[in-house]
Amino acid sequence: MTYPVIIGGNGHSGTRIFAEVLAQAGVRMGIARITRSSAFDLNIRKLLHRWVGPYLHRQLSDADLAKMRRELSTRLRIYFPFRSGPWGFKNPRSMLILPVYAEMFPSMKFIHVIRDGRDVTLGNELAGNEDYISAFTKSAEGALSPEERMITFWGRSNSAAQTFGEQHLGERYLRVRFEDLCDRPAEHVARIVSFAGLP
Secondary structure (H helix, E strand, C coil), X not given: CCCEEEEECCCCCCHHHHHHXXXXXXXXXXXXXXXXXXXXXXXXXXXXXXXXXXXXXXXXXXXXXXXXXXXXXXHHHHHCCCCCCCEEEECHHHHHHHHHHHHHCXXXXXXXXXXCHHHHHHHCCCCCCHHHHHHXXXXXXXXXXXXXXXXXXXXXXXXXXXXXXXXXXXXXXXXXXXXXXXXXXXXXXXXXXXHCCCC
Protein backbone atom coordinates (compact mmCIF):
# COMPACT_ATOMS: atom_id res chain seq x y z
CA MET A 1 0.00 0.00 0.00
CA THR A 2 1.77 3.15 -1.18
CA TYR A 3 -1.10 5.58 -0.71
CA PRO A 4 -1.46 7.50 2.56
CA VAL A 5 -4.42 7.20 4.89
CA ILE A 6 -5.03 10.74 6.12
CA ILE A 7 -7.18 11.53 9.15
CA GLY A 8 -8.80 14.92 9.64
CA GLY A 9 -11.61 16.68 11.43
CA ASN A 10 -12.22 19.76 13.51
CA GLY A 11 -9.86 20.26 16.43
CA HIS A 12 -10.88 18.22 19.49
CA SER A 13 -12.83 15.76 17.34
CA GLY A 14 -10.95 12.72 18.61
CA THR A 15 -8.72 12.17 15.57
CA ARG A 16 -5.95 10.96 17.90
CA ILE A 17 -7.92 7.82 18.74
CA PHE A 18 -8.38 7.02 15.06
CA ALA A 19 -4.63 7.41 14.53
CA GLU A 20 -4.03 5.03 17.43
CA VAL A 21 -6.37 2.47 15.84
CA LEU A 22 -4.44 2.59 12.56
CA ALA A 23 -1.07 2.48 14.31
CA GLN A 24 -2.11 -0.62 16.25
CA ALA A 25 -3.29 -2.19 12.99
CA GLY A 26 0.12 -1.70 11.40
CA VAL A 27 -0.07 1.66 9.64
CA ARG A 28 3.12 3.70 10.02
CA MET A 29 1.83 6.90 11.61
CA GLY A 30 5.18 8.58 12.17
CA ILE A 31 8.06 8.26 14.59
CA ALA A 32 7.82 9.86 18.01
CA ARG A 33 10.41 12.61 18.60
CA ILE A 34 10.70 13.16 14.84
CA THR A 35 7.30 13.43 13.24
CA ARG A 36 4.98 14.24 16.12
CA SER A 37 4.37 17.51 17.89
CA SER A 38 2.14 15.68 20.39
CA ALA A 39 0.65 12.21 20.49
CA PHE A 40 0.12 11.29 16.83
CA ASP A 41 -0.27 14.92 15.74
CA LEU A 42 2.05 15.18 12.75
CA ASN A 43 4.53 18.00 13.38
CA ILE A 44 3.45 20.22 10.49
CA ARG A 45 1.40 22.78 12.42
CA LYS A 46 3.62 25.74 11.53
CA LEU A 47 3.70 24.69 7.90
CA LEU A 48 -0.06 24.37 7.74
CA HIS A 49 -0.59 27.59 9.69
CA ARG A 50 1.42 29.44 7.03
CA TRP A 51 -0.59 28.05 4.12
CA VAL A 52 -4.09 26.99 5.17
CA GLY A 53 -5.50 30.45 5.95
CA PRO A 54 -4.42 32.04 2.65
CA TYR A 55 -5.55 28.90 0.80
CA LEU A 56 -9.04 29.03 2.31
CA HIS A 57 -9.32 32.73 1.52
CA ARG A 58 -8.22 32.08 -2.08
CA GLN A 59 -5.21 34.38 -1.72
CA LEU A 60 -2.67 32.01 -3.28
CA SER A 61 -1.44 32.31 -6.85
CA ASP A 62 -0.70 29.24 -8.94
CA ALA A 63 2.97 29.65 -8.02
CA ASP A 64 2.04 29.84 -4.34
CA LEU A 65 -0.06 26.69 -4.61
CA ALA A 66 2.82 24.87 -6.26
CA LYS A 67 5.14 26.01 -3.47
CA MET A 68 2.64 24.87 -0.85
CA ARG A 69 2.49 21.40 -2.40
CA ARG A 70 6.28 21.22 -2.65
CA GLU A 71 6.75 22.17 1.00
CA LEU A 72 4.18 19.64 2.18
CA SER A 73 5.64 16.96 -0.06
CA THR A 74 9.17 17.63 1.15
CA ARG A 75 8.17 17.48 4.80
CA LEU A 76 6.23 14.26 4.32
CA ARG A 77 9.11 12.74 2.37
CA ILE A 78 11.41 13.46 5.30
CA TYR A 79 8.95 12.01 7.80
CA PHE A 80 7.97 9.00 5.68
CA PRO A 81 10.97 8.08 3.50
CA PHE A 82 9.94 4.43 3.21
CA ARG A 83 6.49 3.92 1.76
CA SER A 84 6.49 0.26 0.78
CA GLY A 85 4.09 -0.48 3.63
CA PRO A 86 0.99 1.18 5.02
CA TRP A 87 1.54 4.77 6.10
CA GLY A 88 -0.53 7.77 7.02
CA PHE A 89 -0.91 10.72 9.33
CA LYS A 90 -3.41 12.79 11.20
CA ASN A 91 -3.76 16.51 11.57
CA PRO A 92 -7.16 18.16 12.04
CA ARG A 93 -6.37 20.89 9.48
CA SER A 94 -6.02 18.23 6.78
CA MET A 95 -9.79 18.39 6.44
CA LEU A 96 -9.50 21.99 5.25
CA ILE A 97 -7.07 21.29 2.40
CA LEU A 98 -8.44 18.02 1.04
CA PRO A 99 -8.19 19.17 -2.61
CA VAL A 100 -4.46 19.84 -2.13
CA TYR A 101 -3.78 16.40 -0.68
CA ALA A 102 -5.96 14.74 -3.33
CA GLU A 103 -3.82 16.33 -6.02
CA MET A 104 -0.59 15.35 -4.27
CA PHE A 105 -1.75 11.77 -3.60
CA PRO A 106 -4.30 10.68 -6.24
CA SER A 107 -4.86 7.34 -4.48
CA MET A 108 -5.06 8.72 -0.94
CA LYS A 109 -7.77 7.66 1.49
CA PHE A 110 -9.35 10.09 3.92
CA ILE A 111 -11.00 9.36 7.24
CA HIS A 112 -13.29 12.24 8.20
CA VAL A 113 -13.91 12.32 11.94
CA ILE A 114 -17.02 14.15 13.09
CA ARG A 115 -17.72 14.79 16.76
CA ASP A 116 -20.81 16.42 18.28
CA GLY A 117 -20.47 20.11 17.42
CA ARG A 118 -21.27 21.15 20.98
CA ASP A 119 -18.23 19.30 22.30
CA VAL A 120 -16.01 20.69 19.55
CA THR A 121 -17.28 24.22 20.04
CA LEU A 122 -16.70 24.24 23.78
CA GLY A 123 -13.30 22.55 23.39
CA ASN A 124 -11.91 25.12 20.97
CA GLU A 125 -11.02 28.78 21.19
CA LEU A 126 -11.25 31.46 18.53
CA ALA A 127 -7.62 32.42 19.18
CA GLY A 128 -5.45 30.64 16.66
CA ASN A 129 -8.44 29.55 14.58
CA GLU A 130 -9.72 32.88 13.32
CA ASP A 131 -8.14 32.53 9.86
CA TYR A 132 -10.02 29.29 9.33
CA ILE A 133 -13.27 30.38 10.93
CA SER A 134 -13.47 33.62 8.95
CA ALA A 135 -13.15 31.63 5.72
CA PHE A 136 -16.41 29.85 6.53
CA THR A 137 -18.37 32.76 8.02
CA LYS A 138 -19.79 35.88 6.43
CA SER A 139 -18.86 39.43 7.36
CA ALA A 140 -22.43 39.99 8.57
CA GLU A 141 -21.92 37.17 11.07
CA GLY A 142 -19.09 38.99 12.83
CA ALA A 143 -21.41 39.98 15.66
CA LEU A 144 -22.13 36.37 16.57
CA SER A 145 -20.82 35.11 19.90
CA PRO A 146 -17.59 33.08 19.84
CA GLU A 147 -19.59 29.91 20.39
CA GLU A 148 -21.95 30.74 17.52
CA ARG A 149 -19.05 31.48 15.21
CA MET A 150 -17.35 28.23 16.15
CA ILE A 151 -20.47 26.12 15.60
CA THR A 152 -21.04 27.85 12.25
CA PHE A 153 -17.48 26.98 11.26
CA TRP A 154 -18.01 23.42 12.50
CA GLY A 155 -21.09 22.91 10.32
CA ARG A 156 -19.81 24.53 7.14
CA SER A 157 -16.28 23.11 7.24
CA ASN A 158 -17.55 19.58 7.83
CA SER A 159 -20.09 19.98 5.03
CA ALA A 160 -17.38 21.18 2.64
CA ALA A 161 -15.13 18.22 3.49
CA GLN A 162 -18.02 15.78 3.12
CA THR A 163 -19.05 17.21 -0.25
CA PHE A 164 -15.50 17.05 -1.61
CA GLY A 165 -14.94 13.58 -0.21
CA GLU A 166 -18.12 12.11 -1.65
CA GLN A 167 -17.77 13.81 -5.03
CA HIS A 168 -14.03 13.42 -5.65
CA LEU A 169 -12.78 10.59 -3.45
CA GLY A 170 -15.79 8.31 -3.55
CA GLU A 171 -14.94 4.96 -1.92
CA ARG A 172 -11.65 6.46 -0.70
CA TYR A 173 -13.63 8.67 1.69
CA LEU A 174 -14.90 7.41 5.05
CA ARG A 175 -16.91 9.49 7.50
CA VAL A 176 -17.14 8.24 11.08
CA ARG A 177 -18.80 9.82 14.09
CA PHE A 178 -16.59 9.88 17.18
CA GLU A 179 -19.62 8.94 19.28
CA ASP A 180 -20.26 5.85 17.12
CA LEU A 181 -16.70 4.65 17.67
CA CYS A 182 -17.21 5.05 21.42
CA ASP A 183 -20.59 3.30 21.39
CA ARG A 184 -19.64 0.36 19.13
CA PRO A 185 -15.84 0.15 19.10
CA ALA A 186 -15.47 -3.37 17.70
CA GLU A 187 -17.74 -2.62 14.75
CA HIS A 188 -16.12 0.68 13.82
CA VAL A 189 -12.53 -0.35 14.46
CA ALA A 190 -13.10 -3.21 11.99
CA ARG A 191 -14.62 -0.75 9.54
CA ILE A 192 -11.68 1.67 9.83
CA VAL A 193 -9.04 -1.05 9.48
CA SER A 194 -10.82 -2.54 6.47
CA PHE A 195 -11.08 0.90 4.85
CA ALA A 196 -7.32 1.34 5.26
CA GLY A 197 -6.83 -1.88 3.30
CA LEU A 198 -5.60 -4.00 6.20
CA PRO A 199 -6.78 -7.44 7.35
